[in-house]
Amino acid sequence: MTSAPPASDSRTFRRAFADLRDGARQRELWGHLAWQDIKQRYRRSVLGPLWITLSMGITALGLGLLYSQLFDAEIGTFLPYITAGFIVWYFILGCLTEGTDTFIANEGLIKHLPAPLSVYVLRTVWRQSIMLAHNMVIYVIVIAIFWGPVTTSGYSITEGGVPQPGLSWSVLLAIPAFVLVAINAGWVVLLFGIASTRFRDIPQVVSSLINLLFFMTPIVWSTDILKDKFGESVGWRDLVAELNPLYHFIQLVRAPLIGNEQSWHHWVVVGAFTIVGWALALLVMRNYRARVSYWV
Amino acid sequence: MISIDVWNASVDFPIFDAKTRSLKKRVLGKVGGKIGTDSKVPIIEALHDITLSVKSGDRIGLVGHNGAGKSTLLRLLSGIYEPTRGSARVNGRVAPVFDLGVGMDQEISGYENIMIRGLYLGMTRKQMEKRVDDIADFTELGDYLSMPLRTYSTGMRVRLALGVVTSIDPEILLLDEGIGAVDAAFLNKARDRLVDLVKRSGLLVFASHQDDLLLELCTSAIWMDEGRMKMQGPLREVLTAYKGRDPFHNVSQETLDRLEGAPALSGD
Numbered sequence: 206m207t208s209a210p211p212a213s214d215s216r217t218f219r220r221a222f223a224d225l226r227d228g229a230r231q232r233e234l235w236g237h238l239a240w241q242d243i244k245q246r247y248r249r250s251v252l253g254p255l256w257i258t259l260s261m262g263i264t265a266l267g268l269g270l271l272y273s274q275l276f277d278a279e280i281g282t283f284l285p286y287i288t289a290g291f292i293v294w295y296f297i298l299g300c301l302t303e304g305t306d307t308f309i310a311n312e313g314l315i316k317h318l319p320a321p322l323s324v325y326v327l328r329t330v331w332r333q334s335i336m337l338a339h340n341m342v343i344y345v346i347v348i349a350i351f352w353g354p355v356t357t358s359g360y361s362i363t364e365g366g367v368p369q370p371g372l373s374w375s376v377l378l379a380i381p382a383f384v385l386v387a388i389n390a391g392w393v394v395l396l397f398g399i400a401s402t403r404f405r406d407i408p409q410v411v412s413s414l415i416n417l418l419f420f421m422t423p424i425v426w427s428t429d430i431l432k433d434k435f436g437e438s439v440g441w442r443d444l445v446a447e448l449n450p451l452y453h454f455i456q457l458v459r460a461p462l463i464g465n466e467q468s469w470h471h472w473v474v475v476g477a478f479t480i481v482g483w484a485l486a487l488l489v490m491r492n493y494r495a496r497v498s499y500w501v
Numbered sequence: 502m503i504s505i506d507v508w509n510a511s512v513d514f515p516i517f518d519a520k521t522r523s524l525k526k527r528v529l530g531k532v533g534g535k536i537g538t539d540s541k542v543p544i545i546e547a548l549h550d551i552t553l554s555v556k557s558g559d560r561i562g563l564v565g566h567n568g569a570g571k572s573t574l575l576r577l578l579s580g581i582y583e584p585t586r587g588s589a590r591v592n593g594r595v596a597p598v599f600d601l602g603v604g605m606d607q608e609i610s611g612y613e614n615i616m617i618r619g620l621y622l623g624m625t626r627k628q629m630e631k632r633v634d635d636i637a638d639f640t641e642l643g644d645y646l647s648m649p650l651r652t653y654s655t656g657m658r659v660r661l662a663l664g665v666v667t668s669i670d671p672e673i674l675l676l677d678e679g680i681g682a683v684d685a686a687f688l689n690k691a692r693d694r695l696v697d698l699v700k701r702s703g704l705l706v707f708a709s710h711q712d713d714l715l716l717e718l719c720t721s722a723i724w725m726d727e728g729r730m731k732m733q734g735p736l737r738e739v740l741t742a743y744k745g746r747d748p749f750h751n752v753s754q755e756t757l758d759r760l761e762g763a764p765a766l767s768g769d
Contacts, residue, residue, distance in 0.1 A: 211508070213588035234620040241617070245608055317599045318621045319580045495583035499514060 215495040221487055224494060228323025235324050239331040257339040265291050265343060272425050278363040281354030286362045288347045289462040290424040292340045293455045296386070299333040302415060304394035305401040305408040312501040322490075322497055326398065330390045337383075344462065348372070355464055362465075366429030372464030379461040385472075386454055389479055392486035399493050402500045422451045450478060503557040503593035503672045503703035510584030512548040512573055512728075547573040548728045550587070557593075557672075557703035562715040562736055564708075564743050565725035571708040574725060575599065575675045578706055593703055596622050596671030598662045600679060611646035611653070611661055618665045628669075636664040639694070641687070655682045660691075667694045672703045681711050692717060712740060712748040713756045 214220055228235070247253040268291075269284035276283070307329045308315060308322070315325070354360055358371040401407040428446050435442055446452045453474040460467040548570050555561060555578070563571045576582045576599070580591045605614055615636055619629035637646055640660040645653070653661070659682050666674060674695075683691065695718060699705045709715050715722065715736060722739035724732040732739050740748040749757070 211588055211590070213584065215583040215588070231620070231623075233626050234617075237617065237620055237626070241606075241609065241613065245606065248608065313605065314621075316576070316581060318597065318618070319595055320621055498581050498583075499585075500517075 216492055218487065218491050221490040221494055224321040224490065225323045228321035228327055231320070231324055234320070235327040235331055238324075238328045239335060242328070242332045243335055254339060257336050258342045261288075261291065261295065261340040262343045262346070265347065268425055276363050276426065276430055279354060281351045282360055282362050285344075285347050285351050285355050285463045286427065286459075287425060288344055289459045290455055292337060292344055293386070293458045294419065294422070294424050294451075295340060296333050296337045296390070297451060297454060298415060298419075299336060300330065300390040300393055301397065301411055302408075303329055303333070304390075304397045305411050307394050307398035308402045308497050308501055309405075309408075315498050315501050322399075322494055323395070326391060326394045329394050329398075330387060333390065334387060348463075361429065362427050363429050363433065365433050366427065367432075367466070369463075369465045375467070376461050376464065378467065379458050382457045382461060385475055385479065386458055389454070389475065389482060392479075392482040396482070396486045396489055399489055399497060402497055403493070418449075418451060421445060422449055422455060424455065450474065454478075505553070505555040505578050505589070505591050505593075505673065505704070507551050507553040507577065507584070507589045508587050510548065510551045510577060510587035510589050511546065512577055512582050513585045514545045514547055515542045516545055517542060546728055548577060548584075551577070551584075551730060552587075553578075553723075553730070553733075555704055555706065559721065560699055560705045560707070560719045562707050562709060562719035562722040562739075563725060564710070564715070564722055564739065565731075569725040570728040571725050572599065572677055573728075574723075575677055575706060575708060578673075579675050591673070593672035594623055595673045595675065596666040596669065597675040597677075598659075598666055598680060599675075599677045605650055607651035608649050610649055611642060614650055614661055615646075615665055618662065619669065622666070622669055622671060624669055632668045636661075636668050639668070639690070640664040655679070656684060656687075659683045660687060663691050663695075667691070667698050670698070670701065674698065674705045674707075676705070676707045676709075678708050678710060681709065681714065688714075712744075713752055715740065716748060716752065716756075 243254050243257075247256055250256060252259065265284065265288040269280065269287045272278070272287065273280045273283040303310075307325050311325045311328075314320070315322075348355060356372045359368040360371055361368055397407065397411070423446050428443070431442055431446070453471045457467075457471045457475050459465070460471075551574065563574060565571050573582065575597065577584065577589060578591065579595045579597045580589075581597075583589065605617070609617070612633065615633055616626065616629050619632070620626070624632075637643070640646075640657075640663075642657060642660060645657065650658070659680050663680060663683075680691070681688075692714070699718060705718060707715065707718055719736050721734060722736045723730055724739050724743050732742055737748065
C-alpha cells in the first residue's frame with residue numbers, strides 16, 4: 206500500500222455525474238429491462254401489451270362521451286382533447302407513482318449486481334415512454350376519425366372557447382415538448398426514488414394526492430370552461446391551472462398534438478422546473494447515492 | 502490495472518423499523534423535543550476498519566463463521582456498498598455471484614436471466630447471443646432454460662450464474678459460498694473452468710466453508726470474525742488457525758492428487 210489513504214469520494218459530484226454517464230451508456234441494459242417489465246406485466250394475457258392501448262381507448266372514449274355532454278362540447282373536438290391530455294397524464298402519473306418505487310422495487314438487483322443507480326431511473330422512464338408509444342395508437346385513431354373538426358382553423362374545444370389554429374405541421378413541436386417532459390421525468394424519478402427509499406411514507410403521500418391532482422389539472426375540463434363560466438371575473442380561479450405545474454407539463458405536449466395555440470410561458474415554466482429539479486436531484490444524488498443500497 | 506483497495510472501511514447498516522423509517526418521526530417529532538435514543542436509528546456494524554489491497558493475480562479465500570461479515574465484505578469489494586467510514590476503490594469489471602435465490606425476477610426464463618446477467622456485466626446483447634449456446638451447453642440445463650426461474654432449484658441457479666460469469670472473462674470475480682450447492686459432477690466441471698478463468702483473469706475473492714474448493718482456487722485467505730479481519734495470510738496457515746487443524750488432513754486422496762502443483766501447496 207502507498208501513502209495515506211485517500212479521502213472517500215462517495216459524496217462527490219464527480220461520482221454523481223459518473224453514475225449518470227455510466228447509466229446512460231448501459232442503454233442495452235435498461236432498454237432490455239424496460240421491455241422485460243412490459244412483457245412481464247402482460248405475461249399470459251391473450252392481448253399482451255395491447256391491453257395498454259385498449260384500456261386507454263376505453264377510458265378516453267368513456268370520459269370523452271360523458272364530459273362532452275356535461276360541458277356541452279362538440280364530441281369531435283372534445284374527444285381529441287381528452288385523449289391527448291390523458292396520454293400525457295398517464296406518462297406523468299406513471300413516472301410519479303412508479304418513480305417512488307424505482308429503487309424499492311429493484312432491491313434484489315441493487316443488492317446483488319453492481320450497477321449505476323441511473324440504470325433503474327432510465328428503466329422506469331423508458332418503460333413509461335414505451336407505454337406512451339402504445340397509447341399514441343389511440344391518439345392516431347382519434348385524430349383520424351375527427352380529422353375534420355380538429356383541422357378546422359378557428360375551432361374551439363368547447364362552445365365559445367378560445368379559437369384554435371387547428372392541427373398543422375406544428376404538431377411536430379410535440380416531439381421536443383415530450384423530450385423536455387421526459388428529461389423532467391428523469392429528475393422526478395431520481396429524487397422521489399431516493400427519498401422514498403429512505404422514507405417509506407412518500408409513496409403513500411404521492412398515491413393519495415395523485416387523484417386530487419388529476420381532478421385539479423385541466424385534463425377532463427379545460428381552461429376555456431373556467432373562462433366561459435366566470436367571464437372576466439375569472440380572477441383567482443385561473444390560478445388553479447396556472448399555479449399547477451402539471452398543467453404546464455400537460456399543455457406543453459397536448460397543445461401541438463391537437464392544434465392548439467401554444468403559449469410560450471409553458472416552455473418557460475417547464476424549462477425552469479427542468480433546471481431547478483435537476484439541480485435538486487444532483488444534490489441529493491451527490492449526498493445519498495451511496496446510501497441507497499443501504500436503505501433498500 | 503485491476504485492483505481493489507480498501508482503507509479503514511466500515512460498513513454500518515441503519516435498521517429502520519416501521520416507525521423510524523417514516524416521515525412521522527421527522528415531522529411530528531419536532532413537537533416536544535427529542536426523546537433520548539428514539540431519535541437515533543439503531544445501527545448494525547457489519548464491518549469494522551477493513552484495510553485491504555487486492556491486486557491482479559490474487560486469489561483470496563474468505564473464511565469465518567456465519568454472520569462474520571464475509572458476504573458484506575464481498576459486497577463492499579464489488580462496489581455495491583460504499584463504506585460508511587473510510588474509503589474504497591475498485592478498478593476493473595466486477596462479476597459477482599452472490600445469493601442465488603434472490604435478485605432476479607422469478608418469472609423470467611433462464612435465457613432471459615442469462616441475457617440480463619450478461620448485460621449487467623457489461624456485455625452487449627450481440628455478445629451474449631453468441632455465448633448463449635455455450636452457456637446452455639455448460640450448464641446442461643437444456644429445455645429448462647425456457648422455464649421461469651421460480652421452477653429452478655438452488656443448484657440449477659448456481660449453474661446458470663456460474664455459466665454466465667465463466668463465459669465472459671471478468672476481471673474481478675467475487676463468489677459467495679452459495680456455489681457449493683451444485684452436485685459433484687458439475688462442481689468438477691465448474692472447477693476446471695474456474696481455475697482456468699482465475700489463471701487468465703485478474704482476481705478472485707471466494708467465500709466458502711469447503712476446504713477442498715478453497716485449496717484449489719485460492720492462494721491466500723482472510724479470516725473474518727465479527728466484522729473484523731482476524732487474520733490474513735497464506736491459505737494453509739489461515740485455515741489451520743481457523744479450523745484448529747491442518748486442512749490437508751481432511752482432504753481426500755483424489756483431491757490431493759489433483760492439487761499437485763496447485764497454488765496452495767507450491768506456496769508452502
